[in-house]
Amino acid sequence: MSEILPRCHGCGAAAGEVHDRVCDVARCRATGLQWVTCAHTAASSVPHERDVWTGRWPGEEDCERLGWYVCLEPGRGWVPCDATDAGAEPDLNRLFAEAVWDAPSGHWVPKS
Ligand SMILES: [Zn+2]
Ligand SMILES: [Zn+2]
Structure with missing residues (x-):
C-alpha cells in the first residue's frame, strides 16, 4: 500500500522541503520526470526546478x-x-x- 514517508529516501528532505541536487527521487517541476535525468530544455510554463518532498512517492x-x-x-x-x-x-x-x-x-x- 502507499504510505506516508516523513523523509525522502533519496536525500532526507522533510515534507515541504526541496530535494537535494543529487537526489534521484526529485522530479522536475517542468516535466514531471526525474530531475537528475531531465535535460531541462523542454519549453514549459514553469521553470525547470526541483520539486519538494511531499511525504509521498512521486x-x-x-x-x-x-x-x-x-x-x-x-x-x-x-x-x-x-x-x-x-x-x-x-x-x-x-x-x-x-x-x-x-x-x-x-x-x-x-x-x-
Ligand atoms: Zn529527495
Ligand atoms: Zn527539467
Whole structure:
C-alpha cells in the first residue's frame, strides 16, 4: 500500500522541503520526470526546478486520484485492480503511459 514517508529516501528532505541536487527521487517541476535525468530544455510554463518532498512517492497521489491500481497475481503478473483490493499498488507505469504532466498544477492528468 502507499504510505506516508516523513523523509525522502533519496536525500532526507522533510515534507515541504526541496530535494537535494543529487537526489534521484526529485522530479522536475517542468516535466514531471526525474530531475537528475531531465535535460531541462523542454519549453514549459514553469521553470525547470526541483520539486519538494511531499511525504509521498512521486506520482502516487495522482494514481490515487485517478483510481489507477495494480495487484500482483500469481501466474499473471501485475493486473489492474481496485484501490481497496489486497496488495493494491499505485500503477505508475500506467500513469507514465496514459497521463501527461500538467506543469502549472503539478499533477499528471489523463491524455484527452
Ligand atoms: Zn529527495
Ligand atoms: Zn527539467
